[in-house]
Amino acid sequence: MIKKIRNDSIFKKPSPVKTVKSKKVLKSFNEQNKNYKNFYIFSFVSLTLIFSFFSLPNITKYFKDNFVNNKTVVNVSKKNFELTLNNQNDKIVEKSTNLEDVFNDIDVFSSDEKNTNTSRLSASTIEQLFKDTNYNLKSVKKTKLVNIGNNLDHLPSEMKSIENVKKRKNLFIQIVLPLIIEENTKIKLDRKKLFVILNKNSNSNSEIEWLKKKFKQYGVAKNDLSTLKIRMDEIPVSLAIAQAAKETGWGTSRFAQKGNALFGQWTWTGNGIKPAGADHDSTHKVASFKVLKASVKAYQRNINTHSSYKKFRKERAIQRDNYGKLNSLELVKYLDKYAETGIEYTKILSKIIKQNSLTDFDDVKILPTSKKLKNLI
Numbered sequence: 001m002i003k004k005i006r007n008d009s010i011f012k013k014p015s016p017v018k019t020v021k022s023k024k025v026l027k028s029f030n031e032q033n034k035n036y037k038n039f040y041i042f043s044f045v046s047l048t049l050i051f052s053f054f055s056l057p058n059i060t061k062y063f064k065d066n067f068v069n070n071k072t073v074v075n076v077s078k079k080n081f082e083l084t085l086n087n088q089n090d091k092i093v094e095k096s097t098n099l100e101d102v103f104n105d106i107d108v109f110s111s112d113e114k115n116t117n118t119s120r121l122s123a124s125t126i127e128q129l130f131k132d133t134n135y136n137l138k139s140v141k142k143t144k145l146v147n148i149g150n151n152l153d154h155l156p157s158e159m160k161s162i163e164n165v166k167k168r169k170n171l172f173i174q175i176v177l178p179l180i181i182e183e184n185t186k187i188k189l190d191r192k193k194l195f196v197i198l199n200k201n202s203n204s205n206s207e208i209e210w211l212k213k214k215f216k217q218y219g220v221a222k223n224d225l226s227t228l229k230i231r232m233d234e235i236p237v238s239l240a241i242a243q244a245a246k247e248t249g250w251g252t253s254r255f256a257q258k259g260n261a262l263f264g265q266w267t268w269t270g271n272g273i274k275p276a277g278a279d280h281d282s283t284h285k286v287a288s289f290k291v292l293k294a295s296v297k298a299y300q301r302n303i304n305t306h307s308s309y310k311k312f313r314k315e316r317a318i319q320r321d322n323y324g325k326l327n328s329l330e331l332v333k334y335l336d337k338y339a340e341t342g343i344e345y346t347k348i349l350s351k352i353i354k355q356n357s358l359t360d361f362d363d364v365k366i367l368p369t370s371k372k373l374k375n376l377i
Contacts, residue, residue, distance in 0.1 A: 094227045094310060118290070123156035123171065130174055137170055140177070141360045147367045148182045150174075153291040154260060159251040169356065172251040176244050176262060177237070177361060179296045184234040185366050187300065190214065191232050198225065219305040230317045231304045236328035238358035240299070242349045243338070245356075259288025263299040308337040328353060328362065 121129070130136065135150050152175055162168040194214070197207050215223060218231045247264035248256035255261040259273050265287045266272075272285025289295045303309050312334035319326050332349045339345035353359060 094224075094230065094307075094313075118153055120154040121152065121156060123158040123162060126152065126156055126175070127171065135174065137173060137177075140364055144364050145367045146178050146181055146364055148178045151178050151182065151293065153293070155248075155251045155256055155292070157257060159257070168252075169245070169250055172245065172248075173241060173356075173361075175251070176241060176292070176296075177364070178366070179293055180235075180237050180240045180244075181364060181366055183293070183296050183300055184237065187232060187234050191229075194229065194232060198229075217301070230313050233304070233313075233316055233320060234326070235300055235303055236326045236331060236359075237361045237364065238353050239328040239332055239335075239349070240296070241358050241361065242328075242332075242352040242356075243299075243335075245352055246345075246348060255286045255288070259286065260290065260292045260295050261286050261288055262292060262295045263302075265298060265302055309335070326362070328359060 130150065133147065133150060135147060140146050155172075155175060159168060159172070162171065193210070197203055197211065200207075203211075211223075211228075214228060214232065215221070218228055220228045220231065244262040247253070248262055251257075253261075253264075254276075255264060255273055259271075261273070266284045267287040268284055271289075272287045274285050287295075287298060289298065303312065312331060315331055315334050316326060319330070329350055332346050332353070335349065336342045336346050341348075
C-alpha cells in the first residue's frame with residue numbers, strides 16, 4: 001500500500017485548477033511582453049522621426065552642396081574670353097588699333113570735370129586739411145579705405161621746398177592716392193556692368209548705347225567684346241603711384257607743377273609743355289591738363305588702349321582670370337616701352353614700389369558714401 005501510494009503520488013495528474021491558473025499567468029506575461037515590444041517600437045519610430053526632422057536641413061544642404069552645385073553651368077562669355085587668352089599663337093587678339101590721341105576729348109566721358117576746384121592750395125593748407133579730416137596713410141593701410149572727398153586739383157607749389165624726403169613722399173602719395181583709386185573704382189563698376197550685360201540673352205536700348213560709348217572710350221572697333229573686356233580693367237594702385245613718383249620726381253617736376261602732368265605722357269596734337277632738353281625740330285610735348293584727375297584718366301586710357309602695352313594687358317588678363325587680383329611687381333615688367341630707358345625703367349619702378357611699400361595700397365577702396373555704393377564696390 002505504501003508503495004502504491006507513493007507511485008500514485010508520483011504519477012498523479014495535476015489538478016485542473018492549477019493548469020488553468022498557469023495558462024492565465026502565461027497569457028498575462030505574453031501580453032505584457034507584447035506591450036513592451038510595442039512601446040519600444042513606438043519609441044524607436046518616434047526618435048527616428050524627431051532625428052530626421054532636425055537633420056533634414058543639414059541633409060538637404062549636403063546633397064545641394066555635393067550634387068546640385070556640381071552641375072556644370074556654361075558661361076559663354078567666360079568661355080569666349082578663355083579662348084581669346086589661349087588661342088593658337090598664344091597671343092591676345094585685339095582686333096582694334098590704339099586711339100590716335102588718348103588725350104583728345106579726355107573729359108567727354110566724365111561730367112564731374114566741370115565742377116572742379118581750380119584753386120591751388122599751399123602745402124601747409126593741404127596738410128591741415130588732411131589733419132582735420134583724419135586722413136593719413138597709416139590709417140588708410142589699416143582700414144583699407146580712403147575718402148575721395150580729399151581729392152585735389154593741383155599739387156602744392158612748395159613740393160620742392162619740403163626738405164624732409166619722407167614728408168614730401170607721404171604728402172605726394174596722400175594727394176594722388178584718392179585720385180587713382182577713384183578712377184580705378186569707375187573702371188571696376190564699368191567692368192561689373194559689362195559682365196552683367198554680356199550674360200544677358202537680350203539687352204535694353206540704354207545698355208546698347210552704353211556699350212557703344214565704351215567701345216569709343218577704349219578705342220574698340222567692330223563691337224569686339226573680347227578686346228573690350230581685356231582693355232576695361234584697373235591698373236594696380238602701387239604701379240600707378242610708382243610711375244607718378246618717377247615721372248614727376250615726387251611732385252616736383254615742371255610738368256607736374258605747371259601742367260598737372262603726373263605721368264609724363266607725350267602728345268603731338270594736344271595741349272602740352274615743351275621739354276627743355278628736346279631737339280629743336282622735335283614736335284612732341286608733355287601733355288598738360290586742367291586738373292590732376294584728368295591726368296590720371298589719360299594715363300589709364302593710354303595704358304588700356306595703346307598698342308605698346310598689349311603684353312601688359314595680356315598679362316593683366318591672365319592674372320585676373322587665374323587669381324582674381326593683380327600683381328604690380330609682375331605687371332611692371334611689361335611697361336618697358338613706356339620710357340626710352342626700357343628695362344631699366346621697369347627696374348626703377350619695381351624699386352620704388354618695394355622701398356615705399358606701395359603694394360599696401362593695392363587693396364584700398366573708396367569710403368562708400370551710401371549703402372548702395374558699398375554694395376557695388
